[in-house]
Amino acid sequence: MDTRDQFPSGVTKVKIEELVRKEILGLPLYEAGSILPRKLDEKVTRLDLNENFAVAGDIVGKLLLEVCQDVDVRLYPPLYGAMAVKAISEFFGFSESEIFVGNGVDGVLDSLMKVFVKKESKVLVVEPTFPLYAYFTQLYGGKKVTVLLRPNFELDVDGMLEKCDEQISLFIICSPNNPTGNQFKKEDLEKILREFKGVVVVDEAYVDFAKYTVIDWTRKFENLVVLRSFSKSFGLAGIRAGFLVSNKSIAEYVKRVTNPFEINIVTQRLIALALQNWNYFQQRIKYIIKEREWLRDALAKTDGVTPYPSDANFILFKITKDNLSSSTVKEKLESRDVLVKDRSNLPLLENCIRVTVGTRSMNETFVSALKDALEEQ
Ligand SMILES: Cc1ncc(COP(=O)(O)O)c(C=O)c1O
Structure with missing residues (x-):
């Protein structure tokens, strides 16, 4: 018998929909x-x-096995993915304070958008692109402002900058872009970074297959956040790890909104080991x-x-x-x-x-x- 049937009649029924945050009511589930x-x-x-x-599945499997034989899962993992952060810092040459590791780029985006998307604030998204930017914008009560790519899939930089007003807190660009596949022109990204007064996020999930990276630009543009994933070039989609590089203050705010034990110990160690096997x-x-x-x-x-x-x-x-x-x-x-x-x-x-x-x-x-x-x- 359904236990709910045991309640006497007349007990007020809870209307879940009235308690749920309004932004969540219309959110779709991700379908893949x-x-x-x-x-x-x-x-x-x-x-x-x-x-x-x-x-090869057996090669990453061996790395995973090596990690599993060497960790004690009775212990809480290092805070804020510290072990993975250290390995990324040594590998990429950024200070640990400029790096944040999340549960995939998806997890990084979640935390990042929690920091920057205020109710009614606007997020500029270039379309067609990866659908999770729109999803998190809606989740945190923001408004998506869309600018279409040109028919040749290049950025319409002037069209974008025209739409930028002070209410736009974030500008998200995926480069190389999913699903069009092209990496945008360096000079277009540079122009946007110079002229836009909010935070520019460049999702470089696929950059290892492309021509250039803007990760080093985080040293000269304090409004730039670069996202990287271990799912694509490292073939570790199931382990869930991604990271951002930005200036210290952005990375610190992103940490503040994130569960300190978010990155499990196996993932942290595996990331370090994968980087050692970069060749x-x-x-x-x-x-x-x-x-x-x-x-x-x-x-x-x-x-x-x-x-x-x-x-x-x-x-x-x-x-x-x-x-x-x-x-x-x-x-x-x-x-x-x-x-x-x-x-x-x-x-x-x-x-x-x-x-x-x-x-x-x-x-x-x-x-x-x-x-x-x-x-x-
Ligand atoms: C552009 C882009 N960013 C991020 C992700 C998600 O990456 P992760 O597996 O690190 O969460 C994907 C996945 O397909 C993607 O296409």
Whole structure:
């Protein structure tokens, strides 16, 4: 029997909706197809979440095992991810006080937005982009101000700066941008940093696959925050680790709003160990970059699709075949156990699909399934 049935009638029922913060009532749950794979068997070619399969599962597994044999989980972990912070500080050459480690870039964004998004304050977001910027803006009661990319996916810098007034506290730019794949021009980012009077966040989750980083600019622009992830170039999406580099005062405020034991001990140690093994990960990054060019070339030679250039570990492509939609292609691929992300619901991305760059054999499986899907009546 449901225990609620035991209460005598007449007891006031709690109206949960009236107690919940208004910003949360309209928030959607995050949806990502293959988090709960339709099929759990290994035959599924999972290219929809920009994970990294060029990093060998048994190699990161060994690193994880080494960590697990060496930690005492009865102890609380070092505060604010201190062990990971120290390793990142030594590796990247920033002081520990300029670094904050979070539960993935997602966790870093959560804390960062908690600090800067006031009720009714505005957050400038360039679209199409990673949907979590809009999500956290809404969560903390802010208002998203959108500026569209140009049709060639470059930043419309003047259009953006025109929208900037003093109510805009944050300006978020993802570079290389998910899902378009391109890294924005250095001079455009520099102009924004010089002219915008609020905090500029540059999400560099995919930067290891790209041409340049602005992480060192945090030394000269005190309004710059750079985000980095261990999910993409290190293939550690399941361990949840990301970090920001900024000036000390921003990093300190971000710490203040974060649970001090947020980063578990295994994650902290694994990050330190992964950085010690950078040579391995760097070599896998080079492999992905080569595979990306192979995949882009294969897509360019396939009738009925047009790929866009990419500086990331994924490629965006458009379905150009008459009377065929990207959602149909996605479904056809899924029926062949190949998972990709349909991005056609985002502005400027009509009929577009995003595919992760996998290993050569995954990429070949994908290209062959795509050709079948395009040819099928
Ligand atoms: C642009 C961008 N930022 C951040 C993330 C999330 O990174 P993390 O796994 O470190 O939370 C993603 C994940 O796909 C992303 O595309």
